[in-house]
Amino acid sequence: QVISGLAMLLTLTWVASTANHNRDNNRVVEGVKTAPGESFRLATCGVLLVLMTYCFLNTRDGRLKNPHPGFWRALHGSTLWYAIMAAILLVVHPNDGITIMSWLFPGIQRIDQRGPMEGVGANLPIAEVVVGTLGMDHLDCRITKETIYRQVFGLWFFAHAIGWWAKMLMLRDLRTCLVYSTVFELIELTLQCLVPEFQECWWDSLILDWLVANLLIGMNLGMFTQKILNWPSLNWAQHHPLTWKLKLAKLLTVMAPSSWIKYDWNPDNDPVSLILNSVIWVMMCMGEVNSFFLINLFQLPRDHAFNVFRQVFFCLAALPACEEWYEYTRHVRVYNTGYVTKEYKEKYLGRKPRIGQTVWLLIITISLETAAILKYSLALNLFSKATTFDARYWGPWATSSVLFLSYFTIHCWYFYRGTRAYPRWLKMLKWSSALPLLLLCRLYAF
Numbered sequence: 430q431v432i433s434g435l436a437m438l439l440t441l442t443w444v445a446s447t448a449n450h451n452r453d454n455n456r457v458v459e460g461v462k463t464a465p466g467e468s469f470r471l472a473t474c475g476v477l478l479v480l481m482t483y484c485f486l487n488t489r490d491g492r493l494k495n496p497h498p499g500f501w502r503a504l505h506g507s508t509l510w511y512a513i514m515a516a517i518l519l520v521v522h523p524n525d526g527i528t529i530m531s532w533l534f535p536g537i538q539r540i541d542q543r544g545p546m547e548g549v550g551a552n553l554p555i556a557e558v559v560v561g562t563l564g565m566d567h568l569d570c571r572i573t574k575e576t577i578y579r580q581v582f583g584l585w586f587f588a589h590a591i592g593w594w595a596k597m598l599m600l601r602d603l604r605t606c607l608v609y610s611t612v613f614e615l616i617e618l619t620l621q622c623l624v625p626e627f628q629e630c631w632w633d634s635l636i637l638d639w640l641v642a643n644l645l646i647g648m649n650l651g652m653f654t655q656k657i658l659n660w661p662s663l664n665w666a667q668h669h670p671l672t673w674k675l676k677l678a679k680l681l682t683v684m685a686p687s688s689w690i691k692y693d694w695n696p697d698n699d700p701v702s703l704i705l706n707s708v709i710w711v712m713m714c715m716g717e718v719n720s721f722f723l724i725n726l727f728q729l730p731r732d733h734a735f736n737v738f739r740q741v742f743f744c745l746a747a748l749p750a751c752e753e754w755y756e757y758t759r760h761v762r763v764y765n766t767g768y769v770t771k772e773y774k775e776k777y778l779g780r781k782p783r784i785g786q787t788v789w790l791l792i793i794t795i796s797l798e799t800a801a802i803l804k805y806s807l808a809l810n811l812f813s814k815a816t817t818f819d820a821r822y823w824g825p826w827a828t829s830s831v832l833f834l835s836y837f838t839i840h841c842w843y844f845y846r847g848t849r850a851y852p853r854w855l856k857m858l859k860w861s862s863a864l865p866l867l868l869l870c871r872l873y874a875f
Contacts, residue, residue, distance in 0.1 A: 434486070440478065466532025473514070473533060481506035491787055492752035501749055501787075508746050508790050515797040523808035526801070530727055534735045570630035570874050580633050584731060588740075589642035590650070595744050597651025599751040600710060606651075609710045610643045616718060618869045619826065622817045623806075624725045631873035700841045702762045709754045709788070716743050716795045722802045726809060746791050753785025821872065825865040832862035 484506030490498040491505075514533070518526045569576050580586055597606055614634055621627035629638075720739060729735060759773050760782030769778070806812055836858045843851055 434482070466528075466535070469529070469532040473510075476513070477507060477510045480510050484509065488786065491749045491785065492756065493749045504745055504749075505787060505790065507742065508787070508794060511742065512790060512794040512797060515794060515801055519797055519801040519804060523805050526805065527727065534733065570632070572632060577637075580637055586637060586642050589638050590646040592740075592744075593643045593647025594651045594654070596713070596747075597648045598654060599713075599747050601655060603648060603652065605706075605710055606648050607644070609714060610639060610648075613714055613717060614639050615866050615869050616714070618872045619822050620718070621872065622822065623811055624721050626721055626725060628874055631870070634873065635870075699762050699765050700837065700844055701765050702758055703837075705754075705758045705761055708792075709751060712792055712795050713747060715799060719795065719798050719802055722806070723798075726802065726805050726811070743791075746787065750785070750788040750791045753788045756780070757782065757784050757788075822869075825868045828865040829862050832858065832865070836862055 481503045485499050485503040488502045488505055491501050493501050518529065521529065593606065593610065596609070597603075600606055600609070617627040617629065617634070621629075720736070723729070723739075724731075724736065756777055759770075759777050760780075763769055763773055764782075836855065839855055839858070840851070843855070
């Protein structure tokens with residue numbers, strides 16, 4: 430602790446002594462010019478270093494142990510730093526917030542806000558498509574060799590595949606990931622009148638994104654990775670001869686939890702656990718949607734450093750958060766059902782039921798970020814420009830919500846009566862509640 434504290438102090442002292450804003454007799458040195466926001470960036474980096482050092486030394490260990498518990502403690506400090514930045518953007522005036530963002534991440538130069546891209550994507554040549562912050566070339570909906578090649582080898586196809594590989598390792602349940610992936614695609618359709626970059630061609634969204642990148646590549650690669658990490662013949666001893674499977678598993682476990690289990694989120698159909706199990710992927714989905722709103726509000730180019738930093742940051746933060754939330758839901762399920770599973774006896778029995786520090790901070794961070802996005806959207810008249818938000822957008826969600834709430838009410842009635850033999854029509858009502866959402870497919874660009 431002493432050595433780490435001294436290293437932090439020496440680093441901050443060195444940065445302070447070599448910064449471009451050195452002062453001589455309380456006057457700025459003549460001839461020395463600083464870029465706008467340079468001092469602010471140095472200050473925020475100093476705060477980040479202090480928070481990461483403090484959390485590395487003083488916060489308790491989480492569920493993840495590899496590559497070292499200190500790594501995840503320091504990551505907790507960076508999450509706290511991001512939450513502070515989100516809180517600052519929330520409380521300051523929107524004009525000041527835009528200035529702060531440009532100071533933190535140079536290259537942000539917001540111009541007049543663009544409105545919805547009406548009519549874009551109706552079989553337009555690439556040269557005629559308007560290029561925005563993320564580019565509008567993906568709205569050339571002609572199925573040609575050039576358009577397919579551009580989408581498959583584009584940045585977002587790669588991001589989809591890698592993202593869903595990581596989410597599969599976080600959630601470790603194929604059904605949950607399928608629901609999450611489908612809901613996100615439907616949210617994109619619903620919010621395209623607010624965020625033009627959400628507009629997509631039908632074959633790009635349904636086939637390339639949802640089917641190929643998300644399911645066939647991302648989720649299956651995640652399940653394969655998990656299978657390797659759960660391989661029964663694995664022996665982590667150094668003297669054991671390593672096959673290619675063992676070598677790959679050893680490499681992957683550098684950033685893995687100390688133990689890998691397949692999550693069974695709600696096997697007993699407990700209504701409370703059903704709601705809690707949805708919280709984690711709903712918050713992750715909110716974080717994904719927020720990224721597109723931030724890109725649109727601050728008009729960030731697709732290759733801006735903020736986009737990469739934020740995605741990597743939230744991906745790492747979600748790893749321990751999923752572990753902590755899964756444990757908390759196991760405690761709640763045992764409390765509500767009274768049934769203790771073998772998994773619970775081996776891993777969680779005797780531990781204090783509480784919401785983990787990482788998942789609590791991650792939920793607060795995403796909530797602060799969402800509140801800031803709502804504030805800036807109102808200030809920049811983003812909602813007033815969405816003149817096309819009619820029943821085509823909200824109608825399917827309203828109908829689906831009514832059907833699902835009907836199912837959930839009847840399900841609770843059966844559950845708390847002690848009747849666990851649910852009728853077949855109740856399951857049909859559950860799945861039929863998703864059918865109205867198919868009407869959103871009319872909003873695709875063709």
